Each structure stands twice: as structure tokens, then as C-alpha cells.
Amino acid sequence: MKSISLYVDRQSFLHRIDPISKIYYIVAAILVPILYPSLTVAFAVMVISLILLFLGKVIRQTLSVYGFVFLVLITVLIIQTLFYPGNETPVYRIGQVVLYREGFFYALTISFRVINIVTSFLILVFTTRSADLVESLVRKGLSPRFGYVIASVFQIVPEMMSAMGRITDAQRSRGMETEGKLSVRMKAFLPLIGPVVLSSLLNVKERALALEVRGFNAKGKKTFLNEEKNFLAPTAVQWSLLAVILIAIIWRIIQ
């Protein structure tokens, strides 16, 4: 069964950083450029995130994600450079079309922020096993029930995809055309929804019963399956990131 996890197994220091610290980093990478609204800061955070991806040996895997993000951002850049309400200073003219400085920098700010959000999340998902993430969150006090919901998404989605494959095969073998033109595929998709949703609902019911009979909702302290992993200086990393966030907040208040 195919996995939906984007985790890339590599030997790098980033893989040895604990998931909670990576969540701190996401908060820092998003908040700092917003609290300190300077292009330089946003650019610096972006460069740091990209360096981290590089050091994590996962930069190549991010290219397809960036391909999509850049497509959106280029559209933003064109629209804002042409139509931003605060546009005053023309920098370039192509016939009747005028490109403005204010719109360009505004679009650049948005782009850096988006890239910062995407990159910081990529650091987490490409270098963290979903099971490690859920376990760390549960150890930090997240409800095991909620933890299970997160973990089961990684399991249920591939299962649903596999069920879709089986049901499509059953339809094809009973003469329903699902191959060829887009219109044929679209027509075949609708009858697929019913059985897939129904089989998922049946699975959910079975799964809930299976969890219940195995004491999932039992009261009291639960034992973790794995020993707590030793990550690279989690306290130091987390305090440092917290300090950066606090400095940005204080700076913002003073300003």
C-alpha cells in the first residue's frame, strides 16, 4: 500500500531534531517576519529555512512543491505590480501596461511570507516520521484520541485509495468503461463515490469497535509503545526559538 507520508529517510542533523522543536520553528518562521515587517528579515528567515532543507538533504524533494507555489506567487506578483491600490511609482512601462514599485514590493513581502510558511512546514513533514510527531505531541499532553485521529489519517487515506482501486476494478470487470477520455473517466467517478464512502463508513464502525474492545478509552495512565527518543538538544533548541519569538514580540510592542 502506498504511503501518504512525505517523510524522506536521511541521515542528517535535522532528522535528529525533535518534532516539537520543529513546530516551534514553524511558529518562529511565520511570526517573526510578521512581527518585524521588513523584507530583509523575511528574506533572511527564508534563506535560513532553505539552508535547513539543504542540510536535511531533502531540498530536491521540495522542488515539486515549490513549482506549484511559484506558479501562484508569480500570478500574485503580476497582479499586485499592476493593480496594487497604493501604486504610485512607475518603474517599467510596456506599451499601455505600467509596472509599479509599491505593488512589486508588496507582492514580494507576500511571497516571502508564503515561502516561509511553506518551507517551515516542509522542514517538519520531510524530516519527521508521522508516528514520531504524534507520539511527541501525546507526550506533551495532546489527547491520545486526537493523536490517533492524526495518525489514522496517514493510514486511512492510502486504505481508501486502495479500496477505490478494488472498486474500480470491480466496475470495469462488469463492463463499466473507466478508461480513455476525460468525459468517460468523469462519468465513471460518480458511481465510485457511493461504494467508497460506504466501505469507509463500514471500516470506521469496525475500527471504532476494534479500538473499544482493545481498551482505547480505558481510564488512567497509558504506556507508550516506544521508549522516548533522544533528540538533538531539544530544550536548548526550543528555548532559543522561544527567545527569538519573544524578542520579536517585545520589539513590536516597543515600536
Add this chain to the structure above:
Amino acid sequence: MELIRVEEVSFAYLPGKLVLDRVTLRFDHRSTAIIGQNGAGKTTLVKLMKGLLKPFDGEILIGDLSVKKVTAASLAKRIGLVFQNPNDQIFKGNVLEEVMFGLLNIGVEREEARVRAIRALEMVELEGKRDMNPHDLSLSQKKLVSIAAVVAMDPEIIIFDEPTIAQDHAGKERIKEIIRYLDEKGKMVMTIIHDMDFVAECFERTVVMNRGRVLLDGPTREVFSREEVLKEAYLELPTVAQLSKRLGLSETFLTPKEFIAHLEGRIKG
């Protein structure tokens, strides 16, 4: 007469990991069981014959039609497949419509489809349940509905994927009767199965697969007389054959009836 030709077929789901390795088989009208441990390549072979997968090497011909050149849907008139899990092949809200689903897909007129669907439901003794929601039936009955749905389409070849799973004794007996009925009607019945007793009782020919290759192929009695080769494929003999071996009998028995008749003959004679 050759109905299916599998010629040097190889297939892999992942590069470099062959699930089928140059398999060559010919199928005629004889009822045939394909056996082998999990991962032997049985289901993949059947999916290839049905056109649900395409071989990357070799050729499969249904009559003179290459499965590479047609879609699985267009093969539905000639070759039917009853899936292992009936829940995967229930698409409609009532039993009759469910059985009619395939018939309408292959262009049969509504009234004729209805008549054929009712006839198929009578065959599986579920005619009285035709207005029920298939999901309200037991798993065993759902399996019978899925058999009726394929039989109604009247294909020349019918493949059963694990027909005895989740069946009680009565259910197994019912499926045995259906297989015999189809065989008598001149259909080519094929199955992939782990139930050796069922194979021994219902199928004339048995193909043993192991690690993507054909290990043994021949009349069922002959195949079950090769215990040492079956062991290689991690397969057991049918219960009655095991019993006769333990008793030191040299013959290979396929059914309790044969075995009892032999013992009676020895006692009398």
C-alpha cells in the same frame, strides 16, 4: 478448444520485483483451480487475464483477442470475475438493480436485463430478496449476489476469486452446485483458492503456482498425488487425501465419497 492463451507473461508492480515470471498456460473448457501460497502470483495472473492489468512482457489472448489491445470493460461480455470481497462490488441500492448493473453496462435492453437478472437470482436462491438492499444481506448472501451479477452477464469464462471465504457449510455446498451447473452449461469455470478440499471436489484441472511461476499443471488427481512438489509450494493435500496417505493407501482420493467407496470395496472384497 483453447479459450485463453497465456504466452510468456511477466509482470511486476515495482521495478525489478517480478510477480509473474514468463508464465505460459493454455486454458480450455475444463474447470480449473489455480492454487499457491499468498504472493505466488495467482491474483495478478487472473487480473491480467481479465484485462485489469496489462502484461509488460508476453501476450494474453482471450480467443483471438489480445487483452493488451482492449479495455477490461470491453472484455466483460466474454470473461467474468467474481471478486473475493463482495462489499467491493456492490454498487446499487437493491439486489435486482445490483444484478442488472453489469447487464445494462454491456448494452442489454432493460426488460431482457431484468429477466436475466431474475433468472440468475433464482439460480443462487435469492430471488425472494430482490427488493432488499444488498448491504442488509449476510456476507455469504452478498457473495451469492455478486456471483449472480456475473453469471447474469453470461460470459463464456467465469473466474471466482476465493469463492469459499466467509461461507458456512451450506454456502459452500451452494457454490459447489453453482460451479457444477455452470460447468454443465459449457462455461469455463476458473478459481483462485486456498481451500484444497473444495478444489479436489469441484475442479478437473489444477495449476500450482509458486513465486510467480507454474510449478505443476495437470488433472487435479495427478496434481494431488505429487505431495513432495506441493510441499515445495507450502500447500497441503485435501483432507481426504491426507487421511488415505496416513492409512498407507497408495491411491489419491479427492472426495470422501470415493474414499468410502474404496474402503467398502476392500471390506467386501
